[in-house]
Amino acid sequence: MSDQQSRSRHLIDPEIMSAVDLIPTTDLTYSKLIESRENQSKMMPQIDITEKFPVTFEEKAVPSYFGGPAIRIEIIKPKQSKYDKMPLYYSIHGGGMVMGSPVGERMSNAALAVQHGFCCVSVYYRLAPEHVQPSQLQDCYSGLKWCIEHAEELGIDKQKVALAGSSAGAGLAAGVALYIRDQKEFDIQHLRLIRPMLDDRTSAAPDHPYAGEFIWNNRSNYFGWKSVLGHEPGQEEVSEYYVPARAKSLAGLPPTYINIGTVDLFIDEALLFTKQLAFDGVLVELHVYPGYHHLSPMFPNAHYSKEGAESSEHALLKALELL
Numbered sequence: 001m002s003d004q005q006s007r008s009r010h011l012i013d014p015e016i017m018s019a020v021d022l023i024p025t026t027d028l029t030y031s032k033l034i035e036s037r038e039n040q041s042k043m044m045p046q047i048d049i050t051e052k053f054p055v056t057f058e059e060k061a062v063p064s065y066f067g068g069p070a071i072r073i074e075i076i077k078p079k080q081s082k083y084d085k086m087p088l089y090y091s092i093h094g095g096g097m098v099m100g101s102p103v104g105e106r107m108s109n110a111a112l113a114v115q116h117g118f119c120c121v122s123v124y125y126r127l128a129p130e131h132v133q134p135s136q137l138q139d140c141y142s143g144l145k146w147c148i149e150h151a152e153e154l155g156i157d158k159q160k161v162a163l164a165g166s167s168a169g170a171g172l173a174a175g176v177a178l179y180i181r182d183q184k185e186f187d188i189q190h191l192r193l194i195r196p197m198l199d200d201r202t203s204a205a206p207d208h209p210y211a212g213e214f215i216w217n218n219r220s221n222y223f224g225w226k227s228v229l230g231h232e233p234g235q236e237e238v239s240e241y242y243v244p245a246r247a248k249s250l251a252g253l254p255p256t257y258i259n260i261g262t263v264d265l266f267i268d269e270a271l272l273f274t275k276q277l278a279f280d281g282v283l284v285e286l287h288v289y290p291g292y293h294h295l296s297p298m299f300p301n302a303h304y305s306k307e308g309a310e311s312s313e314h315a316l317l318k319a320l321e322l323l
Helices: 018-022 030-043 102-116 135-149 168-183 200-204 218-229 267-279 303-319
Strands: 055-062 071-078 086-092 119-124 156-166 190-194 256-261 284-289
Touching: 055 102, 055 135, 071 102, 071 135, 086 102, 086 135, 086 168, 102 119, 119 135, 135 156, 135 168, 156 168, 156 303, 168 190, 190 303, 200 218, 256 267, 256 303, 267 284, 284 303
Parallel strands: 086 119, 086 156, 156 190, 190 256, 256 284
Antiparallel strands: 055 071, 071 119
C-alpha cells in the first residue's frame, strides 16, 4: 500500500515511524510461521545479562499442575536484594500466541531486579498452533503457582505478586488473573497489561478505519486467535480464561495498569476492558499514547515510551506497597 493509500501512516508518531519501514507488515499464515519465528529469534538480543547487571540468572523446569509436560521458567534475581523477601514479578511474553520467548524480556527484568529488588520470573508457555488452549493457560498458571508454593526457596513475598504481559502475553496474563480469582488458591496484587490482545472477536470484525494497519494487522490477528483457540474466532461460548474480553464480570481482579497506542489494532478492546474494570470496581489506570503502534517498545527513548515506563513502574510499586 502506498503512502497515498495508507489509512493511518499520517497518524503515526514521527519518533517511532521508522519501525513501519524496517519491519514490513505481512499477513501471518501457517506457511510463513516458521520463517517468522526464525526472524524474530534472530532479532532477540543475545546478551549475557549477568555480565551487564549484578543479577543471577537461572533456568528451571517446573511441573505442570494439570498433568502436562514440565514448564521452563527463567528466574532473575538481584545479587543484593533490598528486601528479606523479594516481591515477585511474573511475566508472560508476547508473540501473537504463536511466536516469542522470554529472551526479549531479560534486559527489562534484570533492570527491574536491580533497581527495585524484584525476583523476576518469565515462563516459556507452549505455542499455538501446535498447542491450543488450555495449554497456554495451564502452563502460565502452573509456573506462577509453582513460584507461590516455593516462595521460601525463591525468597519471595507471597503478598507482593505482580502478573504482567505484553500483547498476547497480556491477554494470557488477564486470563490467568481471572483463573486465579476463581480458583482461590493464592492471590496476586497487581496486573500489568501492555498493548493487550484481549478479544478474539476483533479478528472477526471489519478492519478498524485507522488502527492496526501496520506491524500486527487483523489478518495476523485472525491467524493468532484461530491458532490458539483451535477454531474460527468470534464464535459463542468461548472461555473467558482464553479470551478475557468475554468475561461477564472482572470484579475481584487486582489493581490493573493498561497502556495502548491509538493506531494499535488492540485500541478498542483495551478501552472496553478498561471500562469494564472500572464498572466492576477494579482500580484501573489507563494510558493511551497518540500515534503509537504495536512496536513502540523498539523506541525506549521516545517521549511516550519513557512516560509509559515511568507510569507502569509507579503503578507496579504502588500496588505492591513498595513506594
